[in-house]
Amino acid sequence: xxxxxxxxxxxxxxxxxxxxxxxxxxxxxxxxxxxxxxxxxxxxxxxxxxxxxxxxxxxxxxxxxxxxxxxxxxxxxxxxxxxxxxxxxxxxxxxxxxxxxxxxxxxxxxxxxxxxxxxx
Amino acid sequence: xxxxxxxxxxxxxxxxxxxxxxxxxxxxxxxxxxxxxxxxxxxxxxxxxxxxxxxxxxxxxxxxxxxxxxxxxxxxxxxxxxxxxxxxxxxxxxxxxxxxxxxxxxxxxxxxxxxxxxxxxxxxxxxxxxxxxxxxxxxxxxxxxxxxxxxxxxxxxxxxxxxx
Numbered sequence: 001x002x003x004x005x006x007x008x009x010x011x012x013x014x015x016x017x018x019x020x021x022x023x024x025x026x027x028x029x030x031x032x033x034x035x036x037x038x039x040x041x042x043x044x045x046x047x048x049x050x051x052x053x054x055x056x057x058x059x060x061x062x063x064x065x066x067x068x069x070x071x072x073x074x075x076x077x078x079x080x081x082x083x084x085x086x087x088x089x090x091x092x093x094x095x096x097x098x099x100x101x102x103x104x105x106x107x108x109x110x111x112x113x114x115x116x117x118x119x120x
Numbered sequence: 121x122x123x124x125x126x127x128x129x130x131x132x133x134x135x136x137x138x139x140x141x142x143x144x145x146x147x148x149x150x151x152x153x154x155x156x157x158x159x160x161x162x163x164x165x166x167x168x169x170x171x172x173x174x175x176x177x178x179x180x181x182x183x184x185x186x187x188x189x190x191x192x193x194x195x196x197x198x199x200x201x202x203x204x205x206x207x208x209x210x211x212x213x214x215x216x217x218x219x220x221x222x223x224x225x226x227x228x229x230x231x232x233x234x235x236x237x238x239x240x241x242x243x244x245x246x247x248x249x250x251x252x253x254x255x256x257x258x259x260x261x262x263x264x265x266x267x268x269x270x271x272x273x274x275x276x277x278x279x280x281x282x283x284x
Contacts, residue, residue, distance in 0.1 A: 008233070011192055011209040015140075018194065056215070056231055083219025084231055104216045105139035 001119065002029045004048035006039035006065070007081070008057040012104075016052060016081060022108035025115065036060025040068060043076060050118065052102075055082035055089070066096045077118050081106065129255050132220030133268045136213060141191040143261035151258055152265050154181060156243040161185045161207070163214030164250065166232035166273070167222045173273040174225075174254075176218040178210075179245050182238070184264040185210045211236045217268065250274075 003025070005016045013032045020026060031046060033039040037059040043051065053062040060068075066078050078098050082089070085103035093101050100114040130147055137145035159182040167174045180188070189201050189209035201209075215234040222228045239245055251271030259266045 009208055009212045009215070011189070011205065011212045014193055015212075056219075056233060058233055083216040084222060085219075086223050086228075104219065105136050107139060 001049040002031065002046065003050045003052060004031045004033060004039065004042055004046070005052050006033045006036065006057070006062065007054040008035050009054075010034075012054065012081075019106065019108050019111050023111040023115065024108075025111075025119065036062060036065035039065055043069065043074065048076060050077045050079070050115075052079055052081050055080055055084060063092060063096060066093075066098060070097050079114060079118075127221075127224045129221055129224070129268065129270050130257055132217050132224070133257065133259055133266070136216045136220065137259065137261065137266070140213065140216065141188060141261075143191065143264070145259040145261045145266065148258040148260050148265075151267075152260065154242050154265065157241045158182065160239050160242040160245055161210055161236060162239065162245055162248075163210050163234055163236045165214050165218030165234040167218065167225065167228050168230040168232070169225065169227040170229055171227060175251050175271045175273050176214070176221050177250065177269045177271060178214045178217060179242075179267040179269070180210075180265060181242060182206075184266065187264050188213055188266075207236045207238075221270065 005013050007013045017030055020030060031042060033042045035057045039053060053065060055062040062080055069076060079100040080093050080098055081102045083104040085101055090101050099118055102110055102114050134145055137143040161180055161182060163178045165176050185206050186201065189206040192209040193205065195201055211234045219231055222231050249271060251273040253269050253271050255270040257268045
């Protein structure tokens with residue numbers, strides 16, 4: 001599978017990458033983008049199977065990215081990895097078509113629990 | 121704004137330090153004695169509320185920010201991290217603690233993008249608070265220290281940390 005990590009923090013992209021490895025997903029092809037706009041371009045160009053996206057980013061937020069993809073009929077599997085995880089945000093993510101929302105700080109187990117149903 | 125003062129701001133900081141850094145960060149009863157001349161970092165993140173704005177400011181000595189970045193990025197003891205990585209990693213810690221503090225506030229609407237700035241001395245941070253503090257906590261892990269301050273904004277930061 002091809003996985004795209006979208007986060008404006010290079011440190012967090014590294015941590016997500018490491019956590020994917022620790023959760024047993026290190027064999028997948030992992031790419032990175034530094035904001036929603038860059039993520040959108042990479043999704044168009046590289047057609048990842050799964051997008052792990054931060055919520056709060058400059059240029060284009062995670063929810064704006066997901067809404068744009070959905071409005072264009074792009075059904076890429078999409079989940080949030082974010083420091084905010086209120087019920088309201090979870091509902092908003094769900095409504096927009098996100099498969100899961102992983103709250104930061106996270107563990108390899110929280111990645112396994114969220115990703116396992118979607119990694120086939 | 122008064123109801124914010126009763127919230128448990130300690131847990132988000134302790135949890136972030138524990139899960140993210142592997143630190144057993146304990147809240148200190150009193151402020152430690154730090155070298156006032158040491159270079160230091162402040163990270164800030166704004167929290168827009170339905171009726172005002174708050175800010176979470178996190179301060180530490182530069183050497184502690186390096187330790188935070190090393191722990192976060194899994195860097196080896198002999199590895200020298202670029203300053204950009206130190207700032208980025210510290211900003212992410214600020215973002216996570218700020219985001220989790222926002223989650224405690226029912227009136228919270230939006231979290232800003234975190235900002236990090238460096239100052240020449242710790243002393244400068246003491247006189248440069250961006251708002252009115254309602255809570256200030258010190259955390260320590262081994263000889264590393266972190267100060268977390270929750271403030272009510274007085275109008276200055278809202279322009280700098282514009283929510284997106």
